[in-house]
Amino acid sequence: MRKFLKRVQSISFNLGLVEQAQIVASTAVIVMMVTIITANILIKKEFGVLDFISILTAGTIGFASVYFSLKYGQQLEEQRRDLEALNTVAQVVSKSINLNYIFSNALHNVARILKTEYGWLYVLQGDTLELKKTFGADFGFFSTKMLSSKTFLEWTQEIRTNAETNTTEGIVFNNNVHELNIISWVSVPLKVADKTEGILLLASVTKEFFPERKVSLIAAFSNQISVALNNAHLFDKLTESEKRYADLFEHSPDMYHLVDNNGIIVNCNITESQTLCYAKTDIIGQHLTFLYPVEMHANINTFLINSFGEKKEIHGSEEQMITQSGNLIDVSVKTSLVYDENNKPVLMRCVVRDITEKKLLEQKIVQAQKIDSIGNLAGGIAHDFNNILTSIMGASSIMRRRMRPTNKIYPFVDIIETASTRGKSLTNQLLTFARRTPIEFHPINLNVIIDETLRIFEPSANSVIDIVRDFSAMPAIINGDEGQIQQAILNLLINARDAMPSGGTLIIQTIVDIKKEKTVVVNVSDSGTGMSKEVQQQIYVPFFSTKGQGKGTGLGLSVVYGVMKSHNSTVSFNSEVGKGTTFSLTFPLYDKIPLDMYVSQTKKVVGGNEDVLVIDDEEFVLQTLCAMLSDMGYSVTPAAGGKEAIAILSRRKKFDLVLLDMNMPQIGGKKVFEKIKSLKLKCKVIISSGYSDAILEEKKFAKNIDGFLQKPYKIEELARKVREVLDV
Numbered sequence: 001m002r003k004f005l006k007r008v009q010s011i012s013f014n015l016g017l018v019e020q021a022q023i024v025a026s027t028a029v030i031v032m033m034v035t036i037i038t039a040n041i042l043i044k045k046e047f048g049v050l051d052f053i054s055i056l057t058a059g060t061i062g063f064a065s066v067y068f069s070l071k072y073g074q075q076l077e078e079q080r081r082d083l084e085a086l087n088t089v090a091q092v093v094s095k096s097i098n099l100n101y102i103f104s105n106a107l108h109n110v111a112r113i114l115k116t117e118y119g120w121l122y123v124l125q126g127d128t129l130e131l132k133k134t135f136g137a138d139f140g141f142f143s144t145k146m147l148s149s150k151t152f153l154e155w156t157q158e159i160r161t162n163a164e165t166n167t168t169e170g171i172v173f174n175n176n177v178h179e180l181n182i183i184s185w186v187s188v189p190l191k192v193a194d195k196t197e198g199i200l201l202l203a204s205v206t207k208e209f210f211p212e213r214k215v216s217l218i219a220a221f222s223n224q225i226s227v228a229l230n231n232a233h234l235f236d237k238l239t240e241s242e243k244r245y246a247d248l249f250e251h252s253p254d255m256y257h258l259v260d261n262n263g264i265i266v267n268c269n270i271t272e273s274q275t276l277c278y279a280k281t282d283i284i285g286q287h288l289t290f291l292y293p294v295e296m297h298a299n300i301n302t303f304l305i306n307s308f309g310e311k312k313e314i315h316g317s318e319e320q321m322i323t324q325s326g327n328l329i330d331v332s333v334k335t336s337l338v339y340d341e342n343n344k345p346v347l348m349r350c351v352v353r354d355i356t357e358k359k360l361l362e363q364k365i366v367q368a369q370k371i372d373s374i375g376n377l378a379g380g381i382a383h384d385f386n387n388i389l390t391s392i393m394g395a396s397s398i399m400r401r402r403m404r405p406t407n408k409i410y411p412f413v414d415i416i417e418t419a420s421t422r423g424k425s426l427t428n429q430l431l432t433f434a435r436r437t438p439i440e441f442h443p444i445n446l447n448v449i450i451d452e453t454l455r456i457f458e459p460s461a462n463s464v465i466d467i468v469r470d471f472s473a474m475p476a477i478i479n480g481d482e483g484q485i486q487q488a489i490l491n492l493l494i495n496a497r498d499a500m501p502s503g504g505t506l507i508i509q510t511i512v513d514i515k516k517e518k519t520v521v522v523n524v525s526d527s528g529t530g531m532s533k534e535v536q537q538q539i540y541v542p543f544f545s546t547k548g549q550g551k552g553t554g555l556g557l558s559v560v561y562g563v564m565k566s567h568n569s570t571v572s573f574n575s576e577v578g579k580g581t582t583f584s585l586t587f588p589l590y591d592k593i594p595l596d597m598y599v600s601q602t603k604k605v606v607g608g609n610e611d612v613l614v615i616d617d618e619e620f621v622l623q624t625l626c627a628m629l630s631d632m633g634y635s636v637t638p639a640a641g642g643k644e645a646i647a648i649l650s651r652r653k654k655f656d657l658v659l660l661d662m663n664m665p666q667i668g669g670k671k672v673f674e675k676i677k678s679l680k681l682k683c684k685v686i687i688s689s690g691y692s693d694a695i696l697e698e699k700k701f702a703k704n705i706d707g708f709l710q711k712p713y714k715i716e717e718l719a720r721k722v723r724e725v726l727d728v
Contacts, residue, residue, distance in 0.1 A: 099123075099232045102225070103133040107200070110221045111135045114214065116204045118180060122147075122156075123190070123198035123229070129153065132198075137180060141201055143172040157196045159219065160187040161210060186210040188222040192230040200225060255331070255352035261308045261345065263288045263301070275354055277324040293322045308345050313337060318355070330359045386690035387618045389712035393420040394624035397715035398631055401605070420712065443590050444485070446476035446510055446520055453486050454508065457493045464503030472512040476520040478587040480567050488563040492524040492583050495557070499528025499581060518589045525582040531575040539573075560585075605719045607632025610656035610726055614638050615645040615672060616688075617664040621711075625659065628715050629722070642667025646675050655683045657726060659709075662689040670701070677704065684725045 103121050111119040119135035128148040131140045146152045151170060162185050165171060185203035189196045200222045202210070210218070249256060255272035257265050265286050273280045276291065283290070288304065289297040296319065306312045313335050320328045331352045338347035396417040403410050454467065461467065496506050504527035511521040531539070539557045564571045564585060575581035612634045616622040619640065626636045637655070639645035642664050649655075649672075658676065662669035673685060686707040707725045709718065 099132075099229070099236075102228045102232060106221075106225045106228070107133045107135050110200070110218070111202065114202065114218070116202045116209065118182065118185075118203040120201040120203075121198065121225075122201070124153075124196065127153070129156065129198065137176075139176050140174050141177060141185075141203070143174055146172050153196075156187065156199045157189055159189070159215060161185065161215065181205050183207045184209040186215055186218060188215070188218050190222050190226045190229060192226055192233070197226070197229060253353075255354065257283070257291075257350050257352070259288050259304075259348045259350060261347075263304045265290070266347070272352070275323075275329070276321065282324075291321050293320060293328065296320070304348075307335065307337065307348055311337060311345055321352070329354055329356045331355060384690070386711040387621050389420050390690075391618070391620035391624045392416060393712045393714050394621075394628050394718075396420060398624070398627050401631060401715065417714070441479050441481055443477055443592075444480055444482045446478060446485070446522060446587070447471045449482050449485055450489055450508055450510065450522065453489045453493065457490060457497075460494075461497055461506075462500070462503060465497060465500055466505045468505060468507045470507060470509040472510045474512045474514070476510045476512050476522075477590045478520050478567075479590045480587065484563045484566065488560045488585070489522070489524070491557065491560050492585075496524060496526035496528065496581070499526050499530075504528055504580070512589065514589060518591070520587045520589055522585040522587075523582055524585075525580065527580040530577040530579050530581055532577055536573075536575060605632060605716055606723050607634060607719060608723065608726065609633050609635065611635045611637070611654065612722075613645065613648065613655045613658045613683075615642065615658065615664075615669070616661040617641040618661075621661075625718075628718055629659075631715075632719055632722075634722075641665070642669070642672045645672050649675060649679060649681065655681070657684045657686065657722065659686050659688060659722075662687055673701075673705070684728075686721060686725055 103123070107119050107121045111117075117136050118141075119133075120131065120137075120141045121133040122129040122140075123132050124130075127150075129142075129152075130147070134140070140147075142152075155171065162183075180203070182203045183205055184207060185201065187199050187201045190198040190200060200218065202218060204210070250270040252269060252271055255269065255275055257268035257272055260266050265284055265288060268280055268283045270280065273283060276283070289300045292300055303314075307314075315334050317333045319331055319333055321331050322328055332355050334351045334353075336349045337345040338349065340346045396413050399413045400410070400417065403413065450471070451469070454469070458467065493506070493508075500506070505525075507523070507525040509521075509523040509525070511523070513519050513521075560583075561571055567587060569585065569587045571583065571585055573581060573583045607629075612629055614622060614625050614629065614636055616625065617640060622638050622640060626638050629636045637648065637653075639648055643666060645660075646667065660669045660672055669687065669689075673687075676683065676685060684706040686709055687705050688709040688711060690711040706728070707721055709721050713721075
């Protein structure tokens with residue numbers, strides 16, 4: 001009886017308002033029927049057929065009403081509860097876009113509403129299902145190794161229950177699940193845009209706890225969670241996008257600031273604060289003129305008025321901004337305006353690019369172009385000067401040969417020859433500067449090279465600088481290119497001079513080690529200003545210079561470094577601020593020193609009687625060369641230029657040797673040489689030039705000629721080269 005009353009009580013509590021109203025109405029009908037019957041009995045009135053039919057009809061209708069009310073009313077009530085439960089879950093998941101909050105509260109509320117004992121929520125992370133929340137258990141429902149299985153992931157894409165799943169499907173559960181005494185469970189996929197992003201799994205210890213109606217309700221819950229999951233993903237993507245945009249703004253390679261129509265900076269990026277060495281808070285709130293030097297403030301104010309008043313924007317204007325330390329940097333500024341709903345400019349975006357390095361590079365390029373232009377000019381001057389020197393050196397050689405040493409004029413011939421030799425060294429320097437001297441390695445005496453370089457350098461040295469020569473007693477013989485070596489040493493001497501503007505001592509020392517290291521060391525020391533540690537780290541960097549604007553190219557020491565590398569040698573230095581600098585050049589000692597480098601001897605000029613054609617467009621050079629060769633016994637024919645030479649050669653006069661100048665107007669030496677080959681003349685050809693032997697870089701041409709003479713040259717050099725060619 002007690003159980004019956006409890007069941008009645010439970011049913012009454014679960015009835016809705018509609019069912020309760022219908023039961024009350026039906027009860028009233030029954031009470032009325034009982035009252036009628038009781039009244040008839042009391043008044044002892046007999047029941048007629050119509051009375052019986054009426055009472056029976058009323059009772060039937062009443063009971064039918066109660067039955068159908070209970071049956072369909074309960075279904076409606078269940079649907080109402082389902083809707084309320086669905087609404088409850090929807091409210092929970094819509095309160096936040098925090099995934100952790102959604103997972104925790106959604107699972108808890110679904111389990112509470114369905115009165116199930118256990119629940120799990122898994123979310124797909126990449127190619128693996130990851131357990132996010134549990135209810136009633138502190139471990140997962142499935143085995144961990146299953147969560148990344150492709151077969152398992154495909155299995156989760158449909159609604160699954162314990163009734164449908166068997167061991168043949170290969171689903172492996174957590175070892176601890178059997179301790180929960182679970183009898184029934186259901187797994188529902190969480191789908192976002194038709195793609196499974198996770199599963200909602202509920203379990204109970206009650207048999208058949210998840211009928212079809214509950215499964216449908218759980219599917220509806222999963223849809224709500226899926227919507228929330230999708231919204232959270234979208235929000236995460238939006239947040240990530242905003243972070244990327246903010247990061248792009250803050251760490252853009254360009255400076256960026258926003259200015260309002262009062263000229264106040266309302267925002268700036270980190271790049272700007274770092275470049276200008278300010279904190280962002282120091283820049284924001286300042287007037288735009290804060291970023292520029294005082295002399296530009298008036299222009300900045302005018303620019304602001306034009307920008308906001310006349311809606312003007314600028315593109316690529318080059319200005320200068322000032323850093324916290326007071327240094328100026330070159331910048332390129334681009335602006336754009338931000339308008340309000342009334343098409344009125346309210347903000348100005350300013351993108352500022354630091355072009356300081358670009359401007360410096362442009363200046364260096366211009367400087368390098370100037371140097372190249374000067375080099376071309378120097379090369380042309382050297383060529384013309386070499387032709388002049390050829391005449392002077394040749395004439396002085398002839399005079400010295402035709403004079404007796406006792407002649408009073410003989411010493412002056414020596415002066416002319418010595419001066420022209422120094423002039424030759426100068427033109428070699430010009431050609432090196434113009435980069436028109438190829439690298440030609442041969443044994444050279446560094447003591448001689450340094451001495452010649454000092455004679456070139458001394459006129460430019462300050463009179464208060466003492467130059468000390470400390471050369472080794474033994475010849476400092478190396479295998480190298482004297483033009484490049486001379487250029488490197490000259491660069492060191494010039495740097496030493498510039499480091500002693502108020503005077504000092506410049507020491508040039510050579511040390512020859514023939515026993516242990518087998519090296520030649522050249523030390524160039526000054527007592528000048530010295531170099532700081534920061535400067536020392538950059539001295540070999542091309543274009544780096546500590547000298548003022550227009551006072552240095554920044555190429556001197558990089559050239560020294562390049563020359564030493566090309567000679568398989570090393571350069572090192574020691575410097576201290578206020579105590580001077582020493583550069584040390586270390587060369588390998590040449591181990592096969594020619595005897596004539598130790599013994600100074602006068603070589604006899606050897607001549608001959610062969611026929612020689614001399615071709616040169618310079619009158620004095622032609623005259624001098626012919627005289628030199630005639631003095632040596634040769635039969636000489638002059639040709640004043642390429643046209644005359646071709647005319648002579650076309651007459652097929654036989655020559656043993658042609659001395660051909662390469663640089664001639666109208667018809668150059670190369671065309672004359674080609675004519676010689678086309679006529680198949682059996683004569684030797686010596687090429688001569690006032691530039692360099694760069695023409696020999698063309699391998700085919702170099703292979704066909706028989707010799708080369710660099711102008712200017714003495715009679716001894718001419719005689720030796722002629723005999724070398726003719727005697728082969």
